[in-house]
Amino acid sequence: MLKYFQKSLPHSITIEEKDQKRLYKKLKWQVFISATLGYGLYYVCRLSLNVVKKPIVDAGILTETELGLVGSALFFTYAIGKLTNGFLADHSNIRRFMSIGLLISALANMIMGFTGTFVFFAICWGINGWVQSMGAPSSVVSLSRWYKDKERGSFYGFWSTSHNIGEALTYILTAVVVSYAGWQWGFRAAAIVGMLGALIISIYFHDTPESKGLPPVNKDFKKAKGTTTWTEQKGVLRNPYVWLLALSSAFMYISRYAVNSWGPYYFEAAKDYTLTQANTLVAISAVCGIIGTASSGFVSDKFFKGRRNAPALIFGLMNVTSLSIFLLGPKNMWWLDVLSMVLFGLAIGALICYLGGLMAVDIASKKASGAALGVVGVMSYLAAGVQDIASGYLIENNKTLINGETLYDFDSISVFWIGAAIASTLLALLTWKKT
Numbered sequence: 001m002l003k004y005f006q007k008s009l010p011h012s013i014t015i016e017e018k019d020q021k022r023l024y025k026k027l028k029w030q031v032f033i034s035a036t037l038g039y040g041l042y043y044v045c046r047l048s049l050n051v052v053k054k055p056i057v058d059a060g061i062l063t064e065t066e067l068g069l070v071g072s073a074l075f076f077t078y079a080i081g082k083l084t085n086g087f088l089a090d091h092s093n094i095r096r097f098m099s100i101g102l103l104i105s106a107l108a109n110m111i112m113g114f115t116g117t118f119v120f121f122a123i124c125w126g127i128n129g130w131v132q133s134m135g136a137p138s139s140v141v142s143l144s145r146w147y148k149d150k151e152r153g154s155f156y157g158f159w160s161t162s163h164n165i166g167e168a169l170t171y172i173l174t175a176v177v178v179s180y181a182g183w184q185w186g187f188r189a190a191a192i193v194g195m196l197g198a199l200i201i202s203i204y205f206h207d208t209p210e211s212k213g214l215p216p217v218n219k220d221f222k223k224a225k226g227t228t229t230w231t232e233q234k235g236v237l238r239n240p241y242v243w244l245l246a247l248s249s250a251f252m253y254i255s256r257y258a259v260n261s262w263g264p265y266y267f268e269a270a271k272d273y274t275l276t277q278a279n280t281l282v283a284i285s286a287v288c289g290i291i292g293t294a295s296s297g298f299v300s301d302k303f304f305k306g307r308r309n310a311p312a313l314i315f316g317l318m319n320v321t322s323l324s325i326f327l328l329g330p331k332n333m334w335w336l337d338v339l340s341m342v343l344f345g346l347a348i349g350a351l352i353c354y355l356g357g358l359m360a361v362d363i364a365s366k367k368a369s370g371a372a373l374g375v376v377g378v379m380s381y382l383a384a385g386v387q388d389i390a391s392g393y394l395i396e397n398n399k400t401l402i403n404g405e406t407l408y409d410f411d412s413i414s415v416f417w418i419g420a421a422i423a424s425t426l427l428a429l430l431t432w433k434k435t
Contacts (some may be wrong), residue, residue: 295369
């Protein structure tokens with residue numbers, strides 16, 4: 001009998017370990033898929049306004065300057081929320097944190113589908129910006145909690161495709177809904193999609209391995225003694241390379257949201273495309289962004305030994321090239337505009353991964369992943385907010401009405417958007433030795 005128990009004990013431990021590994025594998029894939037899909041649906045609730053800008057202006061509801069102010073309300077509250085919610089995410093139950101954020105975002109969109117006044121638009125869009133900032137920190141913290149260091153870069157890249165999934169859904173499906181049902185349904189459809197996303201997150205997104213009876217994954221979380229999360233977060237704030245990456249990301253976000261926020265408007269006004277054609281072109285960049293983002297982490301892990309500096313430079317130059325083609329190319333050349341959006345999507349998709357978070361997370365403690373993302377996020381979205389105000393102002397104040405026809409001069413916009421892409425590339429070079 002004793003020999004039986006001696007033989008069965010190691011076997012039972014082996015079975016328990018196998019069960020743990022099986023459960024861990026199942027749960028970490030649920031976390032990854034729900035984070036990717038859920039954050040993609042966050043974007044549907046964030047970008048709905050961009051699709052309906054021209055119809056709103058054409059209907060006389062708001063002017064370009066007012067739309068710029070409404071758009072900036074999201075970016076400014078999002079920027080502040082990125083910082084505060086990034087720090088809070090490190091301490092929170094991320095399942096509840098992320099699902100509540102998307103639910104409130106959906107409700108804000110629903111309200112906007114039933115109003116047409118500037119004040120309500122600005123208030124709802126500002127609230128939307130705040131809760132939108134709960135999505136990315138929750139997702140990035142989940143990757144730090146559930147994935148090992150050696151696989152984080154690849155999965156971060158795959159997760160970052162959520163941006164592009166959301167953009168593609170918005171610029172294709174939402175545009176079709178608006179074309180047939182009117183601009184109000186652009187917001188209402190986004191709200192319905194957001195509520196579905198909140199439900200998915202609440203079911204399949206998990207807080208920590210420990211909350212499911214599993215051991216922690218990374219060394220930072222295994223230490224019984226050592227520095228606290230707050231101490232590591234303060235270390236992030238004192239790191240000059242994190243701030244340089246934040247500035248580089250900020251200028252990249254100017255060019256990113258220049259196209260996302262005003263690209264459809266530019267294609268309609270400057271190149272005479274229809275609403276559906278204009279949004280299809282921007283959707284092409286979103287689809288190509290999936291390729292750029294999904295491959296970015298894998299490429300840097302596989303071919304550059306985990307270093308992000310060289311690929312960040314390559315994609316930064318690609319961003320400058322794509323914007324130059326987009327803004328300086330001639331009218332009536334569909335294939336050239338498609339090419340510009342393909343290059344832009346590939347470049348921005350990768351840069352969102354590198355400059356928008358991964359490079360900062362790499363040089364920060366895993367206990368402070370949310371804080372690192374928050375520092376980059378606050379700079380990025382403050383810049384995006386300034387971009388929306390400046391772009392709206394420059395577009396409205398450089399148009400003239402001649403014989404009943406509105407003519408636009410986009411020279412100043414071209415300098416602004418291309419210059420931002422160049423500045424982003426140069427700033428990223430200053431972190432070369434560290435990243």
